[in-house]
Amino acid sequence: MATISQTAVKQDLYDAVNGNWLKTAEIPDDHASTGGFMDLVDAIEKTLMHDFDAMAAGEVTPDNPQLAEFIKFYQLAKDFKQRDADGAKPLQPCLKQIDSLSDLADLQHRMPDWIYDGLPLPFSLDVDADMKNTKVNTLFAQAPGTILPDKTYYDEGNQQGPKLLAVYAQMMTKLLQKVGYDDISAQKIVDDTLAFDRLIVPWVKSAEEAADYSKMYNPRAFKDFANNSRYLDLAAITYAVIDGNPDKVILPEPAYFDHFNEVVNPDNFNLMKNWMKAKLVQRLSGYLSDDLRTLSTTYSRTLSGQKTPRNQAKSAYYLATGTFDQVVGLYYGHKYFGEAAKADVHQMVEKMIGVYKKRLKANTWLSADTRAKAITKLDNLGIQVGYPDKLETIYTKFKTHTAEEGGNLLSNALHFGRVARKDMFAKWGQPTDRTRWEMSANTVNAYYHPFMNIIVFPAAILQAPFYSLDQSSSANYGGIGAVIAHEISHAFDNNGALFDEFGNLNNWWTDDDSAHFKELAKAMITEFDGLDFAGAKVNGTLTVSENIADAGGLSCAEEAAKSETDVDLHAFFTNWAMIWRMKATKQYMQLLLSIDVHAPAKLRANVQPKNLDDFYTTFDIQPTDPMYLAPDQRVKIW
Template sequence: MDLMATISQAAVKQDLYDAVNGDWQATAEIPADHASTGGFMDLVDGIEKTLMHDFDAMVAGKTTPNDPQLAEFIKFYQLTKDFEKRDQDGAKPLRPYLKQIDSLTDLADLQQRMPDWIYDGLPLPFSLDVDADMKNTKVNALFAQAPNTILPDKTYYDEGNQQGPKLLAVYGQMMLQLLQLAGESAAQAQQIVDDTLKFDRLIVPWVKSAEEAADYSKMYNPRPFKEFVNNSRYLDLAAITYSVINGNPELVILPEPAYFDHFNDVVNPDNFTMMKNWMKAKLVQRLSGYLSDEMRTVGTTYSRTLSGQAQPRSQAKSAYYLAAGAFDQVVGLYYGHKYFGETAKADVHHMVEKMIAVYKRRLQANTWLSADTRAKAIVKLDNLGIQVGYPDKLEAVYTKYKTLPAADGGNVLSNVLCFGRIARQDMFAKWGQATDRTRWEMSADTVNAYYHPFMNIIVFPAAILQAPFYSLDQSSSANYGGIGAVIAHEISHAFDNNGALFDEFGNLHNWWTDDDSAHFKELAKAMIAEFDGLDFAGAKVNGTLTVSENIADAGGLSCAEEAAKGEADVDLAAFFTNWAMVWRMKATKQYMQLLLSIDVHAPAKLRANVQPKNLDDFYATFDIQPTDPMYLAPDKRVKIW
């Protein structure tokens, strides 16, 4: 593939992203059921089409599922596809749960029922879950979480934020319609909406903004269990915990400590009726997608307004995503085995090892770290776990998923709640047990990759390991500009402002000297400054919110470039061109502005354009001069890893 055939050096000097993607950007159309289109989304759409074709053939009996778990998925997929039955049932499957909320008399009554509600994942003013203890990641600890706010970030509630009131109005109208479809009168629906908005406001002051939540070090707020249970004057938090945890926790970790410090201000007898109505609204919204087609489409009104998506998904697509979401790892394993395979898995695993070796050489040659910190960084790199393609085996919990067909009284909602209960019981059973470093948190059919700081592992699902990221038809330089940079990006997360807080075992533990830590923070500030305030989509980039991903992009691109230069067929123009190509994205203005508020990644176009400016070879490759728009003075170029 001749990536340079369609771009000119003069165009790159003006804007790398536009030079590579301009023609595509001018003609690309955002599908009506999308908020964006482009590199990542094209792969998502392709996988969606492939898997829907395969699974529809199984539903039709043209092919047969090749394992028991896939057979259970296909049974469930048949239910999600049967919109005639879903429309006949309407809100009937939901009503018993609404009646449960209606019948609540007081907080003591809620407490008696709470274990069942926790297992069913139904709306409550707090939630419990189990994950690795951030200071001892070999063991699973108990976490207590605050509920989500209606608006996507607390900054939307700020006085002067013009989007907040508009979005709450859309939410209110959607909920009025949904609640009436669920069987509430118009007057009842209005009261429920009014109370929901009031209760939501009680939560807002005590939860973090996206920027605050992006700092991992502030997630770890362990509280002695005896202290935690005293956070509520009106609920017996100890009894509630013991009902789902088999044992006596010594501590609970609170990512949102302020919420629990003010728990009595939110959850108290005076607010009980208001909270009941908030629970009803949350329940109806959360479960609307599992009911009739009308409730499904109405229930997406608010999210579509947020993102600028013109239309809801078709029935066919929504049925597929609903079923695949419940059986995500089952679907992922099917995709990985059929469309990726062991040979590709081994090949990419080797490529990851090669990138780690490059990174190791760079760490060994690092000039700003002290010898002690450098040695510990290399130990962390040597202990980095690698997961490529798909898991070696399916998690045992999926063997417990048994779809109850319509003929036996099953429906979409009853099955979803049953699967969720099984999954949550499995999660709570892991409290106090050893963590599983081999566990995948993304299915193999997901177009993404991640670094898990608590486990010190990098994960590359099969779905992202295809063109334009990776292909045997592309030059090695193009592949390094695509998947090579993605691999090195994830490695870099081990050493970004968040990842650097964790040691080789994933424990939150400072392994830096004071001087090295101070120097690193100054470099991070330079990265914040490089992006902070950049204009995009009528708003501005938050450099603090996006700093960890920008550090990872910078390290990833720099490391991948070094690897590309080590190949006999090096072509840096192809390297930078493919880097820009993988970030092509056309999105609605609403979606771009939403991402600027809540996403820890910088906008795709800026990721494509800003990072190459930090690399000296970019200037030589395209003869970029100080008078060119893509030029950045040497003293402004940020180099960390």
């Protein structure tokens, strides 16, 4: 690892480490960003496309039936000659269903089937762990998403909102014309879609509000939920997809269902019907001809500043791998990661848990009772590394129908979606599966699941610069060690701290400890709130949970690095800054500031080291240096 100038670090750690790279790095036209994470994504994409193209060409034989079904689907995705010849034809059966809707009673009759098909509807049902009894799956009802990425974009004075809606309207008008509507009909559908979208906006949460997990848990007696709607029989719809009698339903967006009749009623029926058409066309255009596929990305590319759509080959790869994600992940994990690396990283995770436990035992601001419960939570933390031990059985039901068998890309995708949703609804009232992976092994990321109390590290992130046997132990701790401890810290951030060792929403804190923790969390909010970035400002409340996890992760990783004989804190802090290197379009950075629970990458790299005393001695940082933060302002939680 290259040495960096101490003088440069005193000014800006991130720039000192990444400055030369930033001068020469170029954002590919089909990307909104490039950098540490994205470089790994691109490398994995190249590797897997090479492998799967060889299988699709018949040069290599897939080694299991599920991979063979994936390759058949991938071949359909790659066949743009056939996709262009089919045009919008595969979409017509779905569109005709919505076009033929006569009234809400008719929708009522068809809705159970449409829920299975995943067609756009004014609400959705799903099944997930009950947050107060996570051993059992329960029923959730969700509000639909808005066109703009966050409700704050609709605020008066938000200059981006109207511009983005204009881009969306222009794109949708063209798409609707291309799938068969005349100019007047297309314009009417778009106008009605924008009007119906506005009816939803007041009753859904902003990204900041949604970042508070405890506010997701709004159980409602099922009979009260069913009585919410004057014009749709919600009970009959639910009973048609759930085999049993739910006594309750969880509403993450309760205000939407409190005002359901103001949104879904006979007066708004035509608005809603046209909204459903527009949503359907936008959602499924990526499975159709190339001109429809590329046109349908116009709005999302405007949001992120991405100059061009993905080329045909990449779009086919991502579409197919997204559908068979766990099949692809298992292939990647076995071939490019393996059992030895899995065992090595598992050991590293256990070491980081040990460091965390030691720190909890030595904690001075928690009472003995809360501290004991925190350690119990840590002792029950599930660890998943690399890739799952087995493939979910759902994938054995994914059978691809080739063109010779009367199938096309979209018909197969809709069929797979239906199979998956039927499988999900069959899990209502059944025990949850704590071993299930929600992220495929080829994903460059990691996560903590508060309802399961598990941490998951897919194989894809377990490589340089995060982790490599060629790096020093300190560099590895500044990379993957900090990521591991970050995920452990999520068990004790402002959201994770609300859940017990079983993942249940259950207060295990004394009142005094809880009050003290909230004050520390406020200090973290203050540390980030209002920081200037990309012509806008950081929202400290939106990003607080991730910032607490970063702080705990970096602090614990540093302690682990210091326990090694070859400790090198220069390498530790250098690799920490390196993993966050990122160059992005201004549009993408501003979008993330509005909706992302993570602080901007540069600020993650720069702010957290300032909270650690060793950072100052390592680089001789003095009160006159820009990277200096007074001791009484350094935020230390875990």
